[in-house]
Amino acid sequence: MAKGEDVRAAIDYCYKKGWASDGLPVVPPTPEHVQEFLDYAERDPDEIVVTMEPIHRKCSVEKAAINAVMAGCLPEYFPTILSALEAMEDDRYNFHGSTASTGSCAPLLIINGPICQRLGVNSGINVFGPGFRPNATIGRTIRLIQLNVFGMYPGTFDQSTQGFPGKYTLCIGENEEESPWEPLHAEKGLPLESDAVTVWGARSAVQVQQRRAENPEGVLFTIIDTMCQISSVQNNRQTAVIMGPEHANLIARHGWSKADTKQFLFENSCRPIHSFEQLPTINPEKVNNPKDVKGFVQLGQTPEDILLVVAGGSNAGVSTVLHPWGWRMSSIAGAQPPAGVASMDYVTKEIPKPKMD
């Protein structure tokens, strides 16, 4: 056993080397500890999983493992981290742009499938809060990789104007047990019994309380009110609605499917054009969203611009709206966004099942 002063010296050494780059202490990464992660995932340590082309930097499986150790993960979390990084490598996610931007983006990770039970990923009470090792350390690993591997430090390459607490970790499970609807990964075409992780860039999280509603409209118009802040509506935006099970089950009891709910949210998330005319510095003609004949500006372009997930406890009528980091350019006729545009789309990736011994 290491002596107390050795433990403290090792932690201090990691601070001195700059590895505790989110400000919290890290687990000192020994080669043996890192090897356990590499053995578990059975991947080539030199294989590149994610890149940031504009700054010519890459993250290998080994570097990801070192940061997973430092973040406090268990080896069995590592395949989820690799799948999340591979999802971020997808151009639709915009890995470099979202990390560099003034828009203060935090990577949101949503985990689906039996893996939530296996690893103990929290999807219930306090789902966005602390207390659960997978949620705390899987999300933290992604952030440590952005900092330690890619050098995205605040003030240089990370220009986040204000940041947000989700940048420590923002990782949740979907509460599939208490959801009345098909889970996110099944909606995206993966088998129900598969494990999956979805990544998306979040700008902020706002809780929506509605404990008195007796019908779907009462819940959904309350959520829409939070979705439709001016700063989101003035550009094409996706929105993540993390609906509490109580809200979801109330809506489902009235016979509404998940698709019905997304359609309602999409159709009604709009602001009247005059709400822009009240702002002296915003020219309504420069609002980037389509305007319909009735003088409303839509938030999204299709019901697929609503990322609807059920999570949280079944103890109150509470949901959360996550406002998006990026514009929604990539949905326009399936076209790729022009270079330099802060576009963002969510990406779902299957997590390989552990090998049976």
Added chain:
Amino acid sequence: MEKRGIPTAVICTEAFTTVAESMAEVQGLPNYDYAVIPHPLASLTDTEVEERARFILPKIVSLLTSQSSPKED
């Protein structure tokens, strides 16, 4: 673009000089010269944008026409 022989002028506002210099270093051009205009930009009227453009024009011409882009001291 500069590396491919296309004359290039980078313009950024005062708020982004740190990131511009970090990026120049990553690209292997630590002394890369660029044009700096006052911040902010997004909230300006069209007329104010034109004023900024006129203000920085001589610098852009110099960046595009000089042989290399060493930083002026």
